[in-house]
Amino acid sequence: MSNANQSLTSAEITQLWTTYMNDAGLICQLEYFTAQTEDEAIKQAAMHGLELAQSHINKIEDIFNKEDYPIPYSFKLKEDVDVNAPRLFSDSYLLYYLHQGAQVAIQAHSVSLGLAGREDVYDLFSDCLQEQISFIKMVHDILQTKALYKAYPMLPTPESYDFVQNQSFLTGYFGERRPLTGTEINNLYGNYFRNALGSATLIGFSQVATNNDVRKYLVRGKEIAQKHCEIFGSVLHEDDLPASTRMEDSVTDSTTYTFSDKLMMYYSTGLIALSVGFYGNSMAMSPRRDLGVMYNRLLNEILKYAEDGANIMIKNGWMEEPPRALDRDELAKKKK
Structure with missing residues (x-):
């Protein structure tokens, strides 16, 4: 897949832009959390998440700069967070936040990987996916160690396989569900x-x-x-x-x-x-x-x-416009 000189597609630009925005916001949050968290294991996990987000930002900026594509304004530490503010959430909240965030990131990077045609973009999201898989294992282990892991309900073991016999399987409005x-x-x-x-x-x-x-x-x-x-x-x-x-x-x-x-x-x-x-x-x-x-x-x-x-x-002027198609009608108006 040697096609780094190929222009970025709409899918690649969109996924890179969205990842950049999400990680820029995440950096602000994790800078605050790492400053406030007392539990050492949870703090180390947050610091690792922070390092991953910053590395993604740097790599995406490199790709955008090569394409002469504008870097999103996104979020800034000096503008969007006070890392010295008092504690707002508990350490256990942060651990659940990191675990849920890693699950969402794995899904997002999987989609981005499937949409990537250019080698450098593919390699970026492939690395992101592998990093998140390792990261969620780290957070999962901490949850288990601290007896905080939320296990899904258990199901009974059936005696054998079975098939649905009637359409009552689909109902649920009236009568017995x-x-x-x-x-x-x-x-x-x-x-x-x-x-x-x-x-x-x-x-x-x-x-x-x-x-x-x-x-x-x-x-x-x-x-x-x-x-x-x-x-x-x-x-x-x-x-x-x-x-x-x-x-x-x-x-x-x-x-x-x-x-x-x-x-x-x-x-x-x-x-x-x-x-x-x-x-x-x-x-x-x-x-x-x-x-x-x-x-x-x-x-x-x-x-x-x-x-x-x-x-x-x-x-309030807070919504940064995502990548979009040209407005041909607007271009025609400017021509007049």
Whole structure:
């Protein structure tokens, strides 16, 4: 694959740009966390994550500079974080944050790798993927050592294989519902955990936000996340299955400026985008019709929330425009 002189495709530019923005924001967060974390093992994991994010930034800048492609403004340590601010989250929160972030990064880098045609871009995302696989193992081991790992529910061992006998397998509106399948359980449990983590994140962010619109938006997001936890938990409890645990107690009472409103809005809208993907995937993988209806309703709610968040970012000049196609109509107007 010797084609480094080939121009970057739309897919490659988009994946590089998105990775750059995410890692620039992550650097601000991890600089703060490494300064505040007391547990040495967790601090070392955060420092390693910080090193990986910085190496990605450097490599992407090299590719963009060779292409004479503008470097995103993204986020800056001096503008978007106060690393000396009081502690906002517990060490256990950081560990869950790192573990969840590594899972998301593995998925993102896998997609980017599949879209990469140029050798240098392919090599970059191949390295990113391998690094994240090693990193998640590091974080996973710390979770296990500290007895903090959230295990998914157990399933009984069947006596033999079986086949679905009738269409009641798909129903769920009325009458007796069949037990949840393993895939449905995994999605419900995972979505509960992500909303629990998101709720804690938004509580902390709302406490340190300076813009009133941002503060109200974050509080509203916290309420949505908590409501979704209750919904997912209730479905699991119908089959006597456990839900994950809430994490609100992992947030301190600090109200001191920690992260910029711009960074917190970027991160919050990113969480929503991830939820849209997870809910859509869950809906596609849930044969029981009542679950599909449930996910569709929750999707509509967070899509509206996402739009409101985008409007706040645009209003305040915080939304950096992603790579896009030329506006041919606009070019024609300039010609006149």
